Amino acid sequence: MKKTRFLSLALTGTLCVSLLAGCGGSGDGGGAAQTPDAANTSTVQENTGSAFKLGGTGPLTGDAAIYGLAAQRGAQIAVDEIKEAGGDIQFALKYEDDVNVPETAVNAYNALKEWGMQISLGSVTSQPGVSTSALAFEDRIFTMTPSGSSPDVISGKDNVYQMCFSDPNQGLASAQYITEQGLGEKVFIIWKNDDVYSKGIHENFLEKAEELGLEIVSDTTFADGNDTDFSVQLADAQNKGADLVFLPMYYQPASLILAQAKNMNYAPAWFGVDGMDGILTMEGFDASLAEGVMLLTPFNADAEDEKTQAFVKTYQEKFGEVPNQFAADAYDCVYAYYQALTNAKATPDMDAETLCDLMKKEFTSMTFDGLTGVQVTWDETGAVSKDPRGMVIQDGAYVGLD
Numbered sequence: 001m002k003k004t005r006f007l008s009l010a011l012t013g014t015l016c017v018s019l020l021a022g023c024g025g026s027g028d029g030g031g032a033a034q035t036p037d038a039a040n041t042s043t044v045q046e047n048t049g050s051a052f053k054l055g056g057t058g059p060l061t062g063d064a065a066i067y068g069l070a071a072q073r074g075a076q077i078a079v080d081e082i083k084e085a086g087g088d089i090q091f092a093l094k095y096e097d098d099v100n101v102p103e104t105a106v107n108a109y110n111a112l113k114e115w116g117m118q119i120s121l122g123s124v125t126s127q128p129g130v131s132t133s134a135l136a137f138e139d140r141i142f143t144m145t146p147s148g149s150s151p152d153v154i155s156g157k158d159n160v161y162q163m164c165f166s167d168p169n170q171g172l173a174s175a176q177y178i179t180e181q182g183l184g185e186k187v188f189i190i191w192k193n194d195d196v197y198s199k200g201i202h203e204n205f206l207e208k209a210e211e212l213g214l215e216i217v218s219d220t221t222f223a224d225g226n227d228t229d230f231s232v233q234l235a236d237a238q239n240k241g242a243d244l245v246f247l248p249m250y251y252q253p254a255s256l257i258l259a260q261a262k263n264m265n266y267a268p269a270w271f272g273v274d275g276m277d278g279i280l281t282m283e284g285f286d287a288s289l290a291e292g293v294m295l296l297t298p299f300n301a302d303a304e305d306e307k308t309q310a311f312v313k314t315y316q317e318k319f320g321e322v323p324n325q326f327a328a329d330a331y332d333c334v335y336a337y338y339q340a341l342t343n344a345k346a347t348p349d350m351d352a353e354t355l356c357d358l359m360k361k362e363f364t365s366m367t368f369d370g371l372t373g374v375q376v377t378w379d380e381t382g383a384v385s386k387d388p389r390g391m392v393i394q395d396g397a398y399v400g401l402d
Contacts, residue, residue, distance in 0.1 A: 051090040052341065052348050052355075054079075054334070055112035056121030057105045057132060060097035064125060066278050067326050068097070071124045071146050074327030077314055078334035089341050090348075091334065098123060102131040109135050117141060118352045119359065121333055122160065124326065126150035126197055133160040141352045142359040144336060146329035149274075150196045154382035159356050161363055161382035163329045163336070163372065164298060170273050171204030173296055173388050174246065179212045181390075183294065184244025184269055186217045188237035190230065190257065191248050194223040201248035201273055217242050222253070230257045234264055244269040251279035258289040270294065274388075277324045280396060287396045296388040298372040299325035300400050308371055325372065332370035339368060
């Protein structure tokens with residue numbers, strides 16, 4: 001298997017630890033707060049005279065910036081490629097910083113609406129995404145979120161769609177993968193009860209595990225305020241002989257769990273979800289602690305197809321690191337829009353509501369091949385259908401399991 005190493009991102013400004021906003025979460029994880037790519041908290045390619053105005057919100061600064069910046073950069077690469085190729089479908093891309101706070105995301109959305117946003121990339125993380133998707137529904141602005149994976153983002157909104165697979169599907173797929181691959185006989189779960197991302201995955205994992213006969217020796221939880229000391233949970237797992245610990249959470253608390261387990265000489269198999277994508281680039285984290293950690297993610301930067309290799313190469317050249325799934329999902333969002341707008345014969349002079357009707361028709365009838373999946377389809381609820389991929393961390397690199 002070919003290994004893809006995640007390089008440190010060289011950025012100016014002060015770096016602070018925290019974070020995560022996985023394929024869609026509340027973003028309590030821990031990573032370096034990073035400087036946005038533009039001079040302020042929004043970036044825009046101003047070519048609006050003959051381009052569709054495409055807007056999105058995400059954490060471009062603060063604890064969850066690793067996710068917002070990745071999505072912004074992935075989308076911008078796609079916009080730049082389309083511009084270079086020429087043609088009638090072009091985009092003016094603008095991202096506003098929401099610092100992973102729902103109230104700020106609402107303000108960011110309103111700024112994009114005032115700018116004239118015609119189609120949207122929604123919000124990068126789920127909790128802001130729930131707020132902004134409600135506004136997009138009211139305003140009839142079609143939305144394709146790259147990573148807002150909570151079902152609440154799309155529920156009851158006929159014009160809000162997801163590119164990444166949903167939290168429930170991650171739970172189901174994780175239980176099935178662990179069972180089919182024989183990764184553990186006694187499973188211990190640690191999850192975060194005040195996070196919609198963790199909760200959604202956890203509930204469906206339990207349901208599928210019971211169906212498959214996967215033994216759960218204990219099911220433990222934590223919340224903000226008691227998320228730094230996991231000694232009680234880990235001692236319980238060790239005493240009950242758990243040979244696999246399932247971590248449906250973001251990488252900041254997961255990084256603490258891994259470190260504390262090592263100090264206890266407890267070394268089970270570890271299985272996470274897409275919210276752990278990025279742990280290797282977490283500021284101050286000892287990557288050796290993540291050795292052997294397995295997770296499901298829709299994107300494999302290790303893939304050898306021409307499309308993935310070209311994207312990874314461009315991203316590395318521009319930003320000094322291998323892209324994560326948030327970058328790949330956003331890149332796919334732009335190209336999915338490109339395909340749908342082309343098929344619909346849409347033009348930039350159309351208003352948002354007209355485009356919304358066209359996009360609903362196209363996305364429910366088309367099949368899309370991208371970096372994060374092939375033969376990708378959407379149903380009328382906005383939910384995406386595509387398969388996750390198994391990954392394992394080896395020698396400081398993500399390696400495909402499949």
